[in-house]
Amino acid sequence: MKYHALIILLAASVLVNVYFLGVAPVSSGTDLRELQNRILTLEQENADLLARVQQGSMTVQEVSPETDLSTLPAQAGAPAVTEPGSVIDGGATLQAPVIVQQIEYVRDYPFIRQQVTEGGSLVNISVEVVPGKGRVLVQTTPLMGVVFQDAANTAVSVAREQSDANLSGNDVIFSVVADSAVSEIDGPSAGALMTALLLAVLEDRPVNGSVTLTGTIDEQGRVGEVGGVVEKAKAAKANGKDLILLPHENSRYIQYRDVVRTIAGLRLTFKQPEQIDTKEYIEEEIGIRVEYVDGIDDVMLYIT
Template sequence: MKHTGLFSVILVVSLIANISLAAMLFTAGQGGDGRVQERLTALETSNADLQARLDQSNQSAEQAASQLAFYRSQLQTASTPLVTGGGAGAARFSGTASLQAPAVMQRAVLNQSGRFITREIITEGSMINISVEVTPGRGRVLVQTSPLMGEVFQDAANTAVAVAEARTGVNLSESDAIISIVADDQVPSVNGPSAGALMTLLLISVLQQRPVRPDVTVTGTIDENGQIGAIGGVVEKATAAKASGKTLLLLSRENSKLTQYRDETRDYYGFQVVSQVPYQVDTKQYIESNVGIQVEYVDTIDDLVRLAT
């Protein structure tokens, strides 16, 4: 009996020791799992960030190739020369003008919820610097963009020069127009013809020696007849212009209607369904009330010059 009791005590002590050891191992395992999970999360975050950078680099490379192809086609195709105007009555001009313009950019944001990481594309406004330099030359229209932004800016620049020549009566066949567009390093890419109206305004400012108001900014397309056309991202651009210290935003009259959305609740068999219903407001009134920057509509380049200089 004595041996049986001793054996029982040893068995109980061994059982308690095993339970304690199992608890210790479980706790250590839990801690290890936590560290492993933290490492996995860190790797997933790093991988998502690298993927975003790769996508951005690919986009820049595509636009660089696009711009290079455009310039090659301009050099090789006689029907689309880079030279504007004619030789008769040509003048050799020099001068510079610059202004900040609002643009819409898209950037990727990584959001983490527990173990899952999602990538969200955010659209917001940003300001880009646009400058025009006219120098004695051979009638070329040269565009420099940073970051690279695609050949659409070259098309808009060619139109801007043609409209500026027609508006001022100045022949630029013996001058070069150098247009520089510089965006912030955080802006991966900007595209679209919405800087056309501003480029035309700056060219006219140089050719007529009419300084542009520093508190004004412009966004809008330009066509060969000098008409100012609509653009997208109006509210985002207005917000960026306001944040940069601008007091007046000039928009195409084609942008006078802004689509907004309101929630509308309906009952369906005892269930409430919420849907967003579109409605239109006057862009000028909405931006002036909600963003806090003055807005004026323009129809033509003549309206633009009158209000901005």
């Protein structure tokens, strides 16, 4: 509104000039000199007003979200675009293992029932840090769930604390691309990976693409338990990964083995749960190396 007022004042000043030049009577040489001095004063005021209007327009342009802030000149008295602790543009990408649920319809005469099967897959997760307003943005090729968005926010919070980076003038953009078999991205199991990716960007550290991981992240930077680690390890192996990082809480894996018993002459088979070491099972049965991690510091030792 204040810029509108300046424009109105500028227009009024021009009208006054016109009045003095063409309308106001001139009665003497003294009056003529006073009139000339007045015109010079008004012209200077016009120039000052015009400069203020132009300055106001540039200020609006600087804060416009559509403007590339890095291309604008710094204005007198305005804060610089880049401040100490700010983050320059950068990005990193890793593949994350996820669980894909598929619903199959099985004929069980005379009925048809649903059967849910689970398998592993890998999705590409990227992070970029760009000039912005301190936002956390997530774009996914499939649909995105609320839990995944929460995990992204926690990842940014932890990475910011770990690196002491000032992200108030930057946006963090997570991008997730999955194949057509994945219809929705949700859950917290990519939280640790997103945190590690962002830390790698903030600290300008290269990312090891032969490694992947699964695990939640909390505000203290602890990596938490997830499900489907065996299926995720199979997907990582199938996609050429050399190492998968698992939360230490996933160190025990429950396997069911058949136990045959004879009761009253009847031979019965039971499924008996058995706890085994997850790392040992995956390395022997699937053929991919496993390391356990407790916190984001452990993750960074392998990821970068």
